[in-house]
Amino acid sequence: MFNQGMSRRHFLSHAAMGGAAVLGANQFLSHLQLNAAEVSKNQKACILIWLGGGAPTIDMWDLKPGSKNGGEFKPISTAGDLQICEHLPTIAQNMDALSVVRSMSTREADHMRGAYFMHTGYVPNPTVVHPTFGSVVSYEVGTKRQNLEIPAFVSIGNGGMSPGFLGMSHAPFSVDAGGRIQNADMGSMDQGRLMARLSMLETIEDGFIKSNRGEAGQAHKDVYGKAVNLMKSEQMKAFKLDEEKPEVREAYGRGGFGDSLLMARRLVEVGVPFIEVNTLGGWDLHNDVFNTLKNQRLPQLDKGIGSLVADLKQRGMMDNVTIICMGEFGRTPRINQNVGRDHWATSWSVLVGGGGLKGGQAIGETDADGTRIVSDSYLPSDLWATVAYAMRIPLDTVHTSKRGRPMKIANGGQPIKGLI
Amino acid sequence: MSTDFRFEIFPLLEALCEHSLTPAGRDRLEQLVIESPEARQLYVRYMQLHGTLTWDAALTDASQLVAFAERAGTQATTRPVRLRRWLVTSLGGLLAGALALLMVLWIGRTPELPSDPVISPNLANHPVLSAPNQNTDTTPLPTVALDVPMSSPTPSVMHPPNPAPAAVVAATVPMDDASVVSRINHLMRAKWSDAHVEPSLMAEDSEWLRRVYLDLLGHIPDSESVDRFLADGRRNKRSLLVQELMNHPDHARNLATIWSNLLVGRTTERPIDRAGLSKFLREQFRQNRPWTETVARLVSAEGDAREVGEANFLLAHLNNQAVPATAVTARIFLCRQVQCTQCHKHPDSSHGGTMSEFWELNSFFQQAEVVENRKYNPLTGRDEIVSRSLIDKPEGGPTHYEDLRGVMNVAYPRFAGQEINPDSTIKRRQELARLITTEGQRELAAALVNRTWAHFFGQGLVNPIDDMGPHSPCAHPELMEALTEAVVASNFDLVRLQKWIVSSQAYHLSSVATAQNASDEPVDGALPLFSRMYLKPLSAEQLFDSLLVATAADRAGASYWEQAEANRQAWLADFYSALENEENADATTFGGTYAQTLMMMNGDLVQRAISNAPGTVLNEIARTNADERTKIRSLSRAALGRDPRNQELVVFQSQLKHRREMPGAEPLGDVFWAYLNSTEFTVNH
Structure with missing residues (x-):
């Protein structure tokens, strides 16, 4: 249960003693904190901002003024070399650090299938469950961060994607936007008692694992090991937003989405390499798309992302943190009878930036009506290969499914040229 | 078809479609396809499926498929075109031959297709039905x-x-x-x-x-x-x-739980009377009413949600022009995925998978309407919603829908090849209930078999469970x-x-x-x-109910459905939330995750279970005069239904020896904690 990483070995030594001394543990922890503060600034991370439901990117990042599909919004100039929607002014000011890939063609226009494809780079296939990219980062990067005591993949607001064949110990650690983590507090229980419990649990687990009933036992044991680590960790303070100054919190925007992005920044600072933010949903705009965007979704999105980028720049973290903002697909260029837009995966846009990638660019191009791509097109595997490149994960990394089937990282995609 | 064979060919086919097939892989695929008829068939089906989905996901509806493919040569920038070119240049004649073969197979519908379940209309020949001693x-x-x-x-x-x-x-x-x-x-x-x-x-x-x-x-x-x-x-x-x-x-309660989750999900965020639906299902299962009757009542229900429990199924799904109602009805009762056909034609259209068929099924829900019943509340001085009713408007005619190019189309109510009278006097949902349970009877039965089989074995005969059809191997x-x-x-x-x-x-x-x-x-x-x-991981409900059985941590409820249900729902709410899209699905943090782990380690329910409070199982065991080994055995039986292993006895007794010298709660509580937190407790094996 505790065979991975230094802190767990340390922990095991207590377990073996049947819960005698706890001295040393605190010293050990404070040592870790110091270390973490030094190195985390230069550690690579990715923040995925998920627009659940599929955002109308034609109204956000790739406007079509003058077309019948153009909708109600006007484009505005930005700090980068491209125009975006007038209702995203804060982001526009920070577009020097962000780019838009305007030629995504991803063919899956069903919510579940699209979410799977965009998160994993693979189309759904009944013979294997592919890992969501956050789990890939946990597996590739998180396991190498000896000082990281909390899970390497944190999902704020229930991103329900699976770690697939990489195993439950790379599953997202889910928290809500308030940063409340239920049941992570051991209360007043002393260390000795916890050690006693864990050593008894380990005995039961080992018996079950040896009984030849598949991998569930080992997976369960791994997750428990990580759960114990996080319960004891000082790094959990990253979830406590009340340590931030009120003006910072105001800048991000109070409430779910702003709080989530602020928490994401704090998690990056303690060394978490992948954070998914899934607290600004409701993009499935089959009806009344323009009013909903203008009055509800875009102001929140603008304030949150704009402030995050400004904050990362100011802290000198922008070159280490890659940001991706997307949903499962875009929405139809054509405006439907209910003044909405339906599902559309053929030609849409994703916001990408940071991590040393080029900012201020529009990559790829759609035609005047937004209905087809007139440049190279990109798949989610290309996006994730770009993220892997930015995070220094070698692109020739190959994972092996449970059945021994080799799987290239990011499904063999290539980093997007205009971004690197 | 042997498993190993499938395992070799599927990755090759996938790689081909994903542009990642190596030359060695291509040679191997070619060899397989040339040598084995089985491989040939699989190849053709896979390519046909891929071709239909890819091309069709582009700009046009399925009827435009051929035209689009022809046009494609001049538009060399989009993915489908690149794929097609690649296919043509690398596999050339082989593809052409395979497509020709496909046409023959499809048109001829030759019965020797090995993966088509052969459906014999002659019941008397069926081994089950012609079995001896059937009346004794x-x-x-x-x-x-x-x-x-x-x-x-x-x-x-x-x-x-x-x-x-x-x-x-x-x-x-x-x-x-x-x-x-x-x-x-x-x-x-x-x-x-x-x-x-x-x-x-x-x-x-x-x-x-x-x-x-x-x-x-x-x-x-x-x-x-x-x-x-x-x-x-x-x-x-x-x-x-x-x-x-x-x-x-x-038994009836368990079935009601399972089907309530399938029909309306687990979240309580939707404005329906979930308990009412659950009660209806419980009664149906308790009396073992025919499944056809239950389905018919769910599909055709009318009335106030508080009085007609079954109405809550559709009340949950009539948003967004009843698109969810259409998709959920097909998926839950028939294990069929129809929502995809809103955008592209199903690869095997004989199975019913065109855009028009989606809207023909949708048209059965056209009359259904949700009515809010309001009542004056003297405390707030406002009219407030007190309940909702499901009614059928006397409305006739076709359902209108736009295809992906924005062309307006009409669809008339039609299911399993049977069109019904579109007059306003005909209650369409009643007609749908009739058709599903008569014309669609076999499909309904097969879906029930698959779901039930999967319930007991953790795997369906067809997987994914709710995507049955010729494209899914059985x-x-x-x-x-x-x-x-x-x-x-x-x-x-x-x-x-x-x-x-x-x-x-x-x-x-x-x-x-x-x-x-x-x-x-x-x-x-x-x-x-x-x-x-x-191994089957315990569902959230199974885990909750099993914790209560094992520990008696919470005596409340067992005899009162409503209270027990309410307790359970409150506990479940921590793990489930509604996905924010128009298709009414749930998101969960349950299932072997940190949330579940932390709940088992530190949650209130487990804390109560090991608190040694009077009335709990732990307390009943701890206060007997039995020796320590016997007490450990009782805890093991309570949690895992088996006796402790020798190694467990050795380690636990040594731990208890330490614990006796320390102040605090009942040491046996820690033994119980360990059993409850084991993998063995959280799976059904």
């Missing part, structure tokens, strides 16, 4: 090494027989439980022998007991039941127990066929279907893998062979 009850029961099958003289003896008239065909074909079970066993053994695997050993009594409780009642057995069963020396004790459990009130087509026939012939008797499955040899196998069946590993994507019991 003296049939020797099939032997499953143990005396496993039902020993009760008449089927469904404790349940009222299905009162509704059976389908015309079924009524003429009597059938007894023993021959169905024997048929399952026969087909299973043939499969194992073909696949060169040996089934695992029979499960020990303790393993099987926990399993059957979880599957039939939704929770583990309490320690008294464990003690009683393990001490029982009767040869037929397993079949006696099955009979007993099927008459337990928790693990055992003959078995699917036999059980589908039997369900129709039994007039959709769900309890008997459960009984057949629970009585079959496969259900009594241990979950311990052997060298002779290690290859049977469906989590890796192979077709399941059911040569041992697969």
Whole structure:
């Protein structure tokens, strides 16, 4: 249960003693904190901002003024070399650090299938469950961060994607936007008692694992090991937003989405390499798309992302943190009878930036009506290969499914040229 | 088709479609396709599926497919075009030949297609239905090494027989439980022998007991039941127990829970009376009403949600022009994914998969409307919604929908090839209920079989469970066929279907893998062979209810449905939330995740369970005069339904020795904590 990483070995030594001394543990922890503060600034991370439901990117990042599909919004100039929607002014000011890939063609226009494809780079296939990219980062990067005591993949607001064949110990650690983590507090229980419990649990687990009933036992044991680590960790303070100054919190925007992005920044600072933010949903705009965007979704999105980028720049973290903002697909260029837009995966846009990638660019191009791509097109595997490149994960990394089937990282995609 | 073969060819096909096939891979694929007819067929189907989906996902509807493909040569920038070019240049003539073959197969519908389940219309030839002794009850029961099958003289003896008239065909074909079970066993053994695997050993009594409780009642057995069963020396004790459990009130409750989750999800965020739906289902299952009746009532319900429980199903799904209602009805009752056809044609259109068919099904819901019943609230001075009703407006005519190019189309209500009168006087949902349970009867039965089979084995005969059709391989087509026939012939008797499955040899196998069946590993994507019991993680409800049974941490409820349901819902709310899209799905943090782990380690319920408060199981055990080993054994039986292993006794006793010297809570509580937190507690094996 505790065979991975230094802190767990340390922990095991207590377990073996049947819960005698706890001295040393605190010293050990404070040592870790110091270390973490030094190195985390230069550690690579990715923040995925998920627009659940599929955002109308034609109204956000790739406007079509003058077309019948153009909708109600006007484009505005930005700090980068491209125009975006007038209702995203804060982001526009920070577009020097962000780019838009305007030629995504991803063919899956069903919510579940699209979410799977965009998160994993693979189309759904009944013979294997592919890992969501956050789990890939946990597996590739998180396991190498000896000082990281909390899970390497944190999902704020229930991103329900699976770690697939990489195993439950790379599953997202889910928290809500308030940063409340239920049941992570051991209360007043002393260390000795916890050690006693864990050593008894380990005995039961080992018996079950040896009984030849598949991998569930080992997976369960791994997750428990990580759960114990996080319960004891000082790094959990990253979830406590009340340590931030009120003006910072105001800048991000109070409430779910702003709080989530602020928490994401704090998690990056303690060394978490992948954070998914899934607290600004409701993009499935089959009806009344323009009013909903203008009055509800875009102001929140603008304030949150704009402030995050400004904050990362100011802290000198922008070159280490890659940001991706997307949903499962875009929405139809054509405006439907209910003044909405339906599902559309053929030609849409994703916001990408940071991590040393080029900012201020529009990559790829759609035609005047937004209905087809007139440049190279990109798949989610290309996006994730770009993220892997930015995070220094070698692109020739190959994972092996449970059945021994080799799987290239990011499904063999290539980093997007205009971004690197 | 052998598993290894599928495993070799599928990755190659996938790589081909994903542009990532290596030259070596291409050569291997070519060799396979040239050498094996089986591979040829698979190749053609896969390419056809891929081609349809890819091309069609582009700009046009399926009827434009050919035109688009022809145009494609001049537009070399989009993915489908690149794929096509690549295919043409690399596989050239082979593809052309394969497509020609495809046309022949498709047009000719030659019956030797091996993966098409052959459906024989001649019921008399069916082995199940022509079995001997079908009218007598003296049939020797099939032997499953143990005396496993039902020993009760008449089927469904404790349940009222299905009162509704059976389908015309079924009524003429009597059938007894023993021959169905024997048929399952026969087909299973043939499969194992073909696949060169040996089934695992029979499960020990303790393993099987926990399993059957979880599957039939939704929770583990309490320690008294464990003690009683393990001490029982009767040869037929397993079949006696099955009979007993099927008459337990928790049996109907468990089924109601499962189907409520399927029908309206787990979140309580939707404005429906979830408890009312659950109550309706519980009654239907308690009386073992035919499944056709239950489905018909759910589909055609009208009335106030507070009074008509079944109305809550559609009340949850009539948003967004009843698109969710259309998709959920097909997915839950028929295990069919129709929502994809909103954008592209199903690869096998004989299975019903065009955009127009989606809207033809949708058209049955056109009259359905949600009415909010308001009442003046003197406290707030406002009219407030007190309930919602589902009604049918007297409205006729077609349903209008736009295709992807923005062209307005019309669809008339039509299902299973039957068009109904679109007049405003015809109640469309009643017509749909009639058609699903008559014309669509076989599909309904097959879907019920697949869901029920998956419930007991953790894997369906077809997987994913709710995506059945010619494109989804079936693990055992003959078995699917036999059980589908039997369900129709039994007039959709769900309890008997459960009984057949629970009585079959496969259900009594241990979950311990052997060298002779290690290859049977469906989590890796192979077709399941059911040569041992697969592990099933406990659902959130099973975990909650089992914690209560094991610990008596919360005495509230067991006798009061409403209170017990409310407690459980409150607990579940921590793990489930509605996905924010227009298709009414749920998101969960349950299932082996940190949230579940932390809840088991530190949550209130477990804390109460080990608090040694009076009335809890721990307290009852701790305050007896028994020795420590006996107490540990009692805790082990309460949590896991088995006796402690030797190693457990050694370690626990040594830990307890330490703990006795320390102040604090009851040391046995920590032993109990360890058992409750084990993998073994959180899976059904």
